Amino acid sequence: MELTTVWFVLIAVLWTGYFVLEGFDFGVGILLPFLGRTEADRRTIVRTIGPVWDGNEVWLLVAGGATFAAFPEWYATLFSGFYLPLFLILLALIVRGVALEYRSKSDSTRGWDRAFFWGSLGPALLWGVAFANIVRGVPLDAAHEFTGTLLTLLNPFALLGGVATLLLFTLHGAIFLALRTTGELRRGATRIARTLAPIVLLVVVAFLIASDGGKPVWWAAVVVAAAGLAGALAATLRGRDGWAFASSALAVVAFTAALFTGLWPNVLPALDPANSLTVTNAASTPYTLTVMTWVAAIFTPVVLAYQAWTYWVFRRRLTGTPTGPQNPGPSALTPVNEG
Template sequence: MELTTVWFVLIAVLWTGYFVLEGFDFGVGILLPFLGGGEADRRTIVATIGPVWDGNEVWLLVAGGATFAAFPEWYATLFSGFYLPLFLILLALIARGVALEYRGKSDSTRGWDRAFFWGSLGPAFLWGVAFANILRGVPLDADHEYTGTLLTLLNPFALLGGLATLLLFTLHGAIFLTLRTTGELRQGASRMTKRLAPAAVVVVMAFLLAAGGDRPIWWAAVALVALGLTGAVAATLRGRDGWAFTASAIAVIALVAALFGGLWPNVLPALDPANSLTVTNAASSPYTLTVMTWVAALFTPVVLAYQAWTYWVFRRRLTGAT
């Protein structure tokens, strides 16, 4: 396998890790106003992700860094053409991080909770908009420069993609809260899961069918998304919270697999296929990719082991008195 393909797959894996882990973080933030009846409950909801949310965001930083190093043309075109949406995501993530750090240090938490809510909802929606455009293709000229406008990115297919990721991450967060809490909080999260599930299944599947991939890997991933979502609901109905979370994580993994599987060998398709960025014309030199591969092979297992240890340490359920 060529190193360009290896790094395309590794970047897909990094985005998968980010969406699986940060996805339930976004869902927790979105659900805070609906499940947190009192301050004790809201504090418990925030505490479910308190030890891990900043570690989950590292996946995004590494994915961005890997894209910059392995496919600099892709990085340059993406961050210039998608500048405003990505800037809005960055602002939302900053507001969200500040809210999580300062809500416990303030006498009034309402303002911080609003920042946490909007800082979670914004990226959950905008990431779907961004990846839908990447999958669909954008207007690029012969120099791989983006020639569209912000309104070009806000097309119906992209908005459907944003709604799909918003609902999927919210559902993922509800299932996570069902797994991590007890008592009334757990029951409320379970009810929210049952309410969100039908809309999430319909919208996510509508988005994937509208994308219309034509490869076996695409349809296998789509089938796995459907299986994961229905499995999550079935496990929730049976009170099997661990299995429900596993199934929803599989749905997120399969969605990212479908997106990247439908994209390859392009990294950023153009409306005129002759101007598309591919794993070949967007890649760094073979020497750079070789050095990066050795670094990734050495340090990735260490990072994964540390994060797994963190989740194991903070695995216990939380109550409203926490």
Template sequence: MELTTVWFILIAVLWTGYFVLEGFDFGVGILLPFLSRDDTERRTMVRTIGPVWDGNEVWLLVAGGATFAAFPEWYATLFSGFYLPLFLILLALIMRGVALEYRGKSDSTRGWDRAFFWGSLVPAVLWGVAFANIVAGVPLDADHEYTGTLFTLLGPFALLGGLATLLLFTQHGAIFLALRTTGELRRRAVRASRVLVPATMLVVMGFLVLARSGPLSWVAVGMAFAGLLGAVLATAAGRDGWAFTASAVAIVGFVAALFTSLWPNVMPALDPANSLTVTNAASNPYTLTVMTWVAAFFTPVILGYQAWTYWVFRRRLTGAV
């Protein structure tokens, strides 16, 4: 297998890890004003992600760094053409991080909770918009420069992608809260998950069917459907752990469907002659070789540390502070 293919797959894996782990963080923030009844419950919801949210964001940093090093042309075109949406995502993530750190140090938490909500909602929508545009293709010239405007990125298919990730992450967050809490808060999370199920399945599957291209993407679409269905059945049976696993599988299938539809492009152009591919966007073979050795050494270390963190903070939380 060529190193360009290896790194395309690794970047897909990094985005998958980010969406699976950061997805429930976004979901918790989006659900905060709807599931909590008082400050104690809001504090409990925040505590469910308190030990892990910043570690989950490492996946985004590594995905961005890997894209810059392995496919610099892709990185340059993406960040110049999608500058404003990505800037808004960055601002939202900063606002969310500040809210999570400072809400426990302030006498009034209402403002920080609003910041947490909006800092979760905006990325949950805009990541879907961004990836929908990447898969569908954007206007690029012969120098691989983006020639569209902000409104070019806000077409119906892109907005459907934003709605798909919003619903997918919100349901993922509801299932995570059901897994990590007890009592009335858990019951509300379970009810929220059941309410979200029909819309999530309809929108996510509709988006993936429109985005798919090739037999492998159909397999990934099937995985996403099986994961969503499994989450429904496990939630109905009160098996919170299996429900969360199934929800994670749905997100894995979702990302896999996008990347398999994208291959062998990394940034399709409306004019196929101007598309960026794994070949013309890649770094030189020496750079990819060095990166491969570094990834082979450090990836198991990072995965082991993060798995240990989740194991340590695995117990359910009650409403007590």
């Protein structure tokens, strides 16, 4: 297998990991105002992702860095043409991170909760818009410069992609909350998951079919995504939170795989195919790709092992106390072993 192909696959894996892990983070933030009826509930919801959310964002940083090093032409065209949407995503992620860090240090948490909500909803929507445009193709000239405008990116297909990722991540977050909480919070998250799952299934499948990847492996990914969402609904109805989360994660994996398999061998198609960026004309030199491959082979298992250990340590469910100080320490959240 050529190194350009290897790095296309690795970048796809990095985006998959980001969407699976950060996807439920976004969902938790989106659901905060709907499930957090009391301050104790809101504290518990935030604490479900408290130990892991910043580690999940590392996948995005590595994906961006890998794209810059392996496919610099792709990186340059993407970040110049998609400058405003990507800037809005970055701004939302900053606001979200600040809200999570400073929420416990403020006497009033309402403002931080709103920032957490919008900082989660914005990227969940805009990542879908961005990837829909990448898959569909954008106007590029012979020098691979983006020649469109912001309105070019806000086409109906891209907006459908944004709705698809928004709903998919919200469902993923609801199932994650059902897995990580107890009592009324778990019941509320389960009700939302049961309601959302059929809608998400329809929207996600409609978006993927509209993207028309065409390849057999693409169709396999579409089928797996649909099966994952159906499995998540079935497991949720049976109260099997672990299986529901595994099925939801599988659906996110298959959804991302469908995007990248439909994209190959392009990395950024142009409306005029002669101007498209491919894994060949956008790639770095063979020497650069060789060095990067050795570095990735050494350090990737270490990073994966560390993150797996983190999730294992913080695997227990959380339950909030109905009374107590507004911004309590860890003792106000008691880990239990339900389910």
